[in-house]
Every structure is written in C-alpha cells, then in structure tokens.
Amino acid sequence: MRKAGPPPSNPKGPRLSDGKTIGDLFNLDRNEVAMRVLSDPEIYDLEMEKIFSKTWTLLGHESEIPNKGDFVLRDIGADQVIVTRDNKGKVNVLLNVCPHRGMRVCTTDSGNKRAHKCIYHGWAFQNNGDFIGAPIAEEKMHGCKMEKSELGLQHANTHLYGGLIFACWDHDGETFEEYLGEMKWYYDMLFCRTDGGLEVVGPPQRFIVNANWKTASEQAAADGYHTVTLHAWLGELAKFNEGDIAASMYGTEVTSRMGHALRCQPVANKFKQAAKGFADGSLTLEDKLALLPPPGVTKEMLPQLKRHLSKEQLELLVDQPPQVGGMFPNILVAFIYAPQPDGTILGLTSLHSYVPRGPDKLEFTNWIFAEKDASPEHKALVRKVTIQMLGTSGMIEQDDSDTWPHMTINSKGPQGRDMTMKYQALNTRERPKSWPGPAEAYEGFTSDDTQWNWWLRWYDLMTAE
Numbered sequence: 001m002r003k004a005g006p007p008p009s010n011p012k013g014p015r016l017s018d019g020k021t022i023g024d025l026f027n028l029d030r031n032e033v034a035m036r037v038l039s040d041p042e043i044y045d046l047e048m049e050k051i052f053s054k055t056w057t058l059l060g061h062e063s064e065i066p067n068k069g070d071f072v073l074r075d076i077g078a079d080q081v082i083v084t085r086d087n088k089g090k091v092n093v094l095l096n097v098c099p100h101r102g103m104r105v106c107t108t109d110s111g112n113k114r115a116h117k118c119i120y121h122g123w124a125f126q127n128n129g130d131f132i133g134a135p136i137a138e139e140k141m142h143g144c145k146m147e148k149s150e151l152g153l154q155h156a157n158t159h160l161y162g163g164l165i166f167a168c169w170d171h172d173g174e175t176f177e178e179y180l181g182e183m184k185w186y187y188d189m190l191f192c193r194t195d196g197g198l199e200v201v202g203p204p205q206r207f208i209v210n211a212n213w214k215t216a217s218e219q220a221a222a223d224g225y226h227t228v229t230l231h232a233w234l235g236e237l238a239k240f241n242e243g244d245i246a247a248s249m250y251g252t253e254v255t256s257r258m259g260h261a262l263r264c265q266p267v268a269n270k271f272k273q274a275a276k277g278f279a280d281g282s283l284t285l286e287d288k289l290a291l292l293p294p295p296g297v298t299k300e301m302l303p304q305l306k307r308h309l310s311k312e313q314l315e316l317l318v319d320q321p322p323q324v325g326g327m328f329p330n331i332l333v334a335f336i337y338a339p340q341p342d343g344t345i346l347g348l349t350s351l352h353s354y355v356p357r358g359p360d361k362l363e364f365t366n367w368i369f370a371e372k373d374a375s376p377e378h379k380a381l382v383r384k385v386t387i388q389m390l391g392t393s394g395m396i397e398q399d400d401s402d403t404w405p406h407m408t409i410n411s412k413g414p415q416g417r418d419m420t421m422k423y424q425a426l427n428t429r430e431r432p433k434s435w436p437g438p439a440e441a442y443e444g445f446t447s448d449d450t451q452w453n454w455w456l457r458w459y460d461l462m463t464a465e
C-alpha cells in the first residue's frame with residue numbers, strides 16, 4: 001500500500017501547523033485525498049470558517065414551522081440558529097447567540113413564541129430577531145453606547161426553495177441560484193413539481209454518529225459502488241431492482257463542480273414487469289405516468305406535473321428519475337422505489353443533513369417528505385416504510401453508518417492519516433448525445449466523477465483566499 005503522494009508540493013490554501021498546506025493533502029493528478037482530512041481538528045476549524053460560513057446549508061422545511069411564531073433550533077456548521085416564522089409570516093434564520101454576553105437566547109428545541117427572552121439577564125427579542133429591550137428599561141440596562149436597533153440577533157441570508165429552508169452567513173457571497181447552478185434543472189423535478197409541493201411527515205429524526213461529517217457527505221455525492229457490496233441484501237432479500245442490485249447502478253450520473261450530484265436510473269432496467277413497455281416506445285407519457293408515478297406523486301396529481309415541468313424534465317422524471325444523490329456540503333437526497341409485500345412499488349422521498357458536531361461526530365438529520373396533496377393514508381404509509389428503510393432504524397442506513405466511524409478512526413492513526421482515499425474509477429465515455437439536461441452527465445455504470453467533484457468543491461472553498 002502506498003501513502004499519499006508523491007505529494008507534489010501545492011502551496012494552495014492555509015498552512016497547517018506541521019507546515020503542509022491544504023493543497024498538499026490532495027493529489028489532483030491521481031484523484032487522491034489524504035485521510036487526515038477526516039479527523040484533523042485544525043482542518044475541522046477551517047471548514048467551519050471556509051465552508052459552513054460561506055456556502056448554503058439546508059436547515060429544514062417551512063412546513064415544520066407553519067404558524068406565525070413557530071420555531072425550531074438547527075445548526076449551520078458549529079453555529080446554532082433559531083429558524084423562526086415571524087409575526088408577518090416570513091421565515092428568519094437567527095444566530096442563537098445573545099448579543100449581551102453570548103448565552104443561547106433560545107434553549108428549547110422547537111415551539112411557538114412571539115418573543116425569545118434570554119434566561120441569563122432577560123434581554124428579549126422579537127421572533128424576527130429585533131431587540132425589544134432589557135428588563136429594567138428606565139435604568140437603560142442595555143447600555144448607552146448602542147442603539148436598540150443595533151442589538152438584534154444576527155441574521156443569516158435565507159432562501160426558500162420548494163419550501164426547503166436554506167441559509168448562508170455570507171450576505172455578499174454566491175446567490176442561491178449560483179449555488180445550485182446547472183443542477184437546479186434536476187432538483188426542480190423533485191422539489192418544485194406540484195401545486196402544493198412537499199411537506200414534512202412529522203419532525204425529523206436526529207441522532208449522533210461517531211464519524212466525521214465528510215464520510216457521510218461525500219458518500220451522498222452518489223457513491224454507487226458501495227450499494228453493490230454494503231447493501232447487497234437489498235437485492236438478495238428485499239428484491240430491490242428485481243433482485244439484481246448491480247444492474248441498478250447503470251444509468252446516468254449528473255454532477256457539477258459545485259459538488260452536487262444525482263444518479264438517474266432507468267426504470268425500465270429496475271422494474272422489468274412494472275415498467276414493461278417503458279423503453280420500447282409502446283407506451284405514451286400518460287401511460288407511463290399512470291403505471292409508475294414518480295416517488296410521492298399519486299395518480300390524481302399527475303396533471304400538476306405537466307404544469308410545473310418542461311416536457312424534457314417530465315420525460316426524464318418518468319423514464320429515468322433522479323434516485324439518489326446530494327447537495328454540497330452535507331445533504332443527501334433520496335428518492336427510493338421500495339417494493340411492497342403486495343407487489344406494488346412505493347415511492348419514498350427523504351432528505352438528510354450530516355451536521356458537523358466536532359471532528360469525529362456528526363448529527364444525522366432525516367426529514368421524511370410526502371406531497372402535501374397526498375392522502376393521509378399515503379402519508380402514513382410513506383412514513384412507516386421510510387422509517388424501515390432510512391434514518392435511525394432504517395435498514396439501509398444502518399449499513400452506511402457502520403462504515404463512517406471506522407474511516408474516521410482510521411484517519412487518526414500515524415500510518416492511516418497519510419493513506420489516501422482514491423477516486424480513480426472515472427467515466428471515460430462521451431456525454432450521451434441525447435441527454436436532455438444541463439451539467440456534466442456520465443452514462444453507464446456508476447463512477448467516481450460525482451464524488452471527485454464533491455472533493456473539488458471542498459478543495460475550492462478550503463483554498464479560496
């Protein structure tokens with residue numbers, strides 16, 4: 001086994017205390033990354049500053065806070081935030097740090113409040129973050145050096161996309177549209193396709209995994225190889241893909257230098273019976289929509305799809321929908337067709353964020369979604385089956401969360417830290433000529449291109465001036 005190297009000296013990025021730069025930890029010619037990035041505390045601190053303070057992060061869905069005053073606590077990297085719906089109905093993302101002496105202004109996980117009062121000295125803030133006052137108003141407890149208007153809670157730049165709440169601390173940085181870039185065309189198919197949009201089915205599951213946030217997040221950039229081995233039971237026992245799990249890794253992977261990725265898998269390969277006629281041209285778009293509606297969409301909602309999506313998007317969604325992938329930095333997007341005991345196939349929609357909780361801890365957050373206009377029975381079934389498959393008790397992700405801690409521990413050993421993670425199984429085929437969408441598109445068996453783009457985005461941000 002060889003170690004990282006020959007690390008051609010690459011002076012890019014901050015210099016660490018042992019003299020190496022971030023650039024030195026990458027071999028850009030051989031597509032390798034030194035293992036130490038998975039647990040080095042210095043690198044973790046830099047990530048909080050150069051990634052989580054600079055780019056957009058998913059915090060939840062607006063259906064979690066439907067009423068004025070509703071709030072939930074979430075995290076942008078190492079900074080906790082209050083996600084609130086204010087008295088005017090607007091969603092705000094506020095740093096949960098009291099401007100007085102730094103206590104947490106809100107210490108309850110979720111709830112409804114017109115105002116948030118700090119338990120330490122009593123400074124109070126409206127649910128839009130504006131400072132209201134301190135307890136002994138006539139004594140000017142808030143001081144005489146600053147105006148009340150200057151003492152509000154710090155706001156993050158906030159953007160709602162298909163009801164998903166994203167935030168970014170850098171008000172002068174990339175716009176949300178720039179962040180999603182060309183990949184928006186694909187995400188629109190999933191999040192912006194119906195009149196009512198998605199809604200959460202209950203609060204998210206949250207649990208701690210003893211692993212670095214990147215072990216899970218780079219896997220979310222459409223790692224297909226692990227499915228064949230780590231989740232082999234999906235084919236053997238659960239009869240996913242009619243028993244042939246390797247065959248489900250054929251398709252087209254789309255990705256961009258922004259680090260996002262999705263794997264689009266032809267349903268004709270996945271479900272030879274249910275999707276009979278999908279590939280040979282014998283079925284119309286309407287026939288296909290009726291036979292195998294996209295995950296989460298009931299047959300009654302099909303006309304809505306036509307209103308929201310272009311013909312090219314709709315055809316792709318029906319023939320070869322995005323099934324799994326992620327958004328940089330720490331989001332997994334899962335659209336799963338789960339075979340049911342009665343022979344039907346249920347579509348599941350779930351999003352995860354892998355929130356950093358230190359160099360070797362992450363908080364796994366699992367939101368389960370259903371279309372808002374779906375029936376209560378459909379929502380209940382989606383919730384039940386998603387819990388069986390994904391998240392805390394999910395059979396699939398118990399496999400995944402078994403590997404991440406081992407990688408994290410290995411990255412701490414004096415030998416292991418200089419080993420490299422390798423992303424050398426790259427697609428050498430041409431972009432498929434008939435591919436209808438933008439971004440990079442790689443047809444065939446899954447490849448490392450998507451994950452390497454994830455690492456290049458990490459590299460770009462970590463080495464940025």
Ligand code: FES
Nearest residue numbers: 098100101118121
């Ligand atoms: S720290 Fe919040 S009121 Fe003093």
Ligand SMILES: [Fe+2]
Nearest residue numbers: 226231396400
């Ligand atoms: Fe997995």
